[in-house]
C-alpha cells in the first residue's frame with residue numbers, strides 16, 4: 001500500500017491518518033476494510049457520526065431511492081418534500097413524546113456552525129457578550145466556537161483573539177468533593193468577582209474530546225437552576241453524546257434538564273452526511289430572515305437519512321434497551337481491564353461513550369496502536385490523550401462488540417507488559 005500521495009499533497013494538518021495509517025475502502029455496520037483486505041472493528045465511529053453503523057442498509061435504501069428518483073438535492077433553505085418529512089418526523093417521533101417544544105434552525109453542515117448560531121442567538125436575546133464554557137470543553141474550531149473550546153492545541157491555531165468566553169471548572173474538575181456549580185453560583189453573585197453575567201452557559205453533558213468527563217445528573221440540574229435564576233441561557237452541545245450515544249436520543253433526558261438551545265450534528269443524518277441543527281426555545285427565536293445563512297443548510301439527502309433513522313430506531317423504546325444492553329457489556333469489560341492494574345487504569349463514561357483512563361498517556365497510546373494492529377479502530381482523548389475512548393456503533397450484533405472488547409483487553413495487557 002502506497003500512502004505517499006497523502007504526505008505529498010495533503011496539508012500537514014491531516015491527523016487521523018497518522019494514527020490509523022492505512023487506506024480504507026469499504027465499510028458495513030461495525031466493520032471497515034482496507035485496500036489489503038484487512039478488516040477492522042470500528043470503536044471510533046467518526047467520533048460519534050456513525051451511531052447507526054456504516055452504510056446502514058435501512059437508511060441506505062431510502063437514500064438510494066431518493067437519489068435514483070432525481071429528487072432535489074440542493075435547494076438552499078427552500079421547501080422540499082425531504083425537509084418536510086424530516087420536520088414532521090422530528091416533531092412527531094422526537095420532540096412531542098418528550099414534551100419538548102423547539103423551533104429548528106438548519107445551519108451550515110458542521111457542528112461548529114450550529115455552535116456559532118447558538119452563541120449568536122444567546123447574545124442577541126440577552127444583549128450580553130460573555131459566555132461561560134467549561135474546562136476541557138470542545139465545541140468546534142471556527143473562531144466563535146473555538147473561543148469556547150478549552151484545549152490549547154486548537155486555540156493556538158487561531159492566531160487572533162478568542163474573546164468573550166470565560167472558562168469555569170466542569171463537574172469533578174477539582175475532584176469529587178468540590179461542587180463546581182456552587183463555585184459558579186458564588187462567582188456570579190459577587191459583583192466584584194470579575195465574572196460578568198453571561199449571555200449563556202454552554203455545556204456538554206459528557207465531554208467526548210475532553211476525555212470522557214461525565215457531568216452528574218445533580219450537577220446538570222444545579223447548573224440549570226443557576227442559569228434560570230439569573231436569566232442565563234443554557235446551551236447543551238449534544239453533537240457528540242446526543243442521537244442515542246448516551247442511551248437516550250438526547251443526553252439531557254436522564255437529568256430532566258430542558259436546555260434553551262441544543263446543538264446537534266454528527267449522527268443526525270444517520271449516514272455520515274453533513275447536517276447540523278440548532279433547537280431553539282420558540283420565544284428565543286429572534287432571527288431575522290437570512291441573518292445566519294449557509295449554502296449547505298438544505299442537504300436533502302441528509303434529511304432523507306435523518307428521517308429514515310428516526311422512523312426506524314426511535315418510534316419505540318426498543319432501541320434504548322438495545323443501547324443499554326450494549327453499554328453494560330462495554331462497562332463490565334473495561335472495568336475488568338481496569339481491575340487488572342488499578343494503579344494504571346480507571347473507567348468512566350455514559351452509555352456507549354466509555355473511557356479507559358490511563359495514569360500514563362503512553363499506555364493509552366500503546367493501547368490504541370496495539371488495537372489497530374489487532375484490527376480495531378479506537379481513539380484516545382483528553383488533555384494528554386490519556387483516555388482510550390470507546391465509541392462502538394449503537395446498532396449491531398454483540399459478537400463484534402465482544403470481539404472488539406477482547407482486542408482492547410489484549411492490547412491493554414501488551415501495553416502493560418512493555
Ligand SMILES: *Cc1c(COP(=O)(O)O)cnc(C)c1O
Pocket residue numbers: 047109110111112113115138139140141204208209237238239240241265
Ligand atoms: C465534533 C464536535 C463539534 C464540532 O463539530 P464539527 O462538525 O467538527 O465542526 C462541536 N461540539 C462537539 C461536542 C463535538 O463533538
